[in-house]
Amino acid sequence: MAISSEGKFAYPTGRAGAEALGYDPVFINEASPSLLQSFCGVGNPFSLGEIQPGNTVLDIGSGAGFDLYVAGRLAGKTGRICGIDLTREMVERARKNLAESGMSDIEVSHISSEKIPFNANTFDIVISNGVINLSPCKQELFEEIFRVLKNGGKLQFADVVLEKELPDKLSNSPEAWSQ
Numbered sequence: 001m002a003i004s005s006e007g008k009f010a011y012p013t014g015r016a017g018a019e020a021l022g023y024d025p026v027f028i029n030e031a032s033p034s035l036l037q038s039f040c041g042v043g044n045p046f047s048l049g050e051i052q053p054g055n056t057v058l059d060i061g062s063g064a065g066f067d068l069y070v071a072g073r074l075a076g077k078t079g080r081i082c083g084i085d086l087t088r089e090m091v092e093r094a095r096k097n098l099a100e101s102g103m104s105d106i107e108v109s110h111i112s113s114e115k116i117p118f119n120a121n122t123f124d125i126v127i128s129n130g131v132i133n134l135s136p137c138k139q140e141l142f143e144e145i146f147r148v149l150k151n152g153g154k155l156q157f158a159d160v161v162l163e164k165e166l167p168d169k170l171s172n173s174p175e176a177w178s179q
């Protein structure tokens, strides 16, 4: 669980990570320190397309909530922003962080599988940041994402990819999987 973004990360996290990934400095400067502190995204889903006022947005694996906050700022009061996360503690952390930033209308739900707890055709945009690689059921997760996206909706996600096969000692190492 990401109690803190400090630790064994091979890339910048927290405020330094958001700055390195080109997030809007206005959002970085206006986010509460608690929202930024545990940010551990690997890319910037907002660089892949615009979020308009009034959009409905779902964040898969919303962690401590920084991307939910950015989506909320972009979609405004007429938008609807939802996050889901596999870890109950991260859901509680995101709710607390968002409430401290005056964004308690953002809905954050705990999920226990790749099933997404929303009706078909609900979202204009699905974002995700550093999460899909962690899923052991990627096919089911993508099917669920495309089920909840509206016709013409967009998936904007950032993730890590393997460029070559891992040596057995890494691919069979529980410790490496959990880092």
Ligand SMILES: C[S@@+](CC[C@H](N)C(=O)[O-])C[C@H]1O[C@@H](n2cnc3c(N)ncnc32)[C@H](O)[C@@H]1O
Binding pocket: 002, 038, 039, 040, 041, 042, 060, 061, 062, 063, 064, 065, 066, 067, 084, 085, 086, 087, 090, 113, 114, 128, 129, 130, 131, 134, 135, 136
């Ligand atoms: C690397 S962190 C990224 C968190 C957040 N997206 C960010 O950018 O700070 C991964 C997050 O994904 C969650 N997670 C892992 N597998 C998941 C899954 N299959 N579905 C939803 N959330 C998942 C973890 O609990 C954790 O909060």
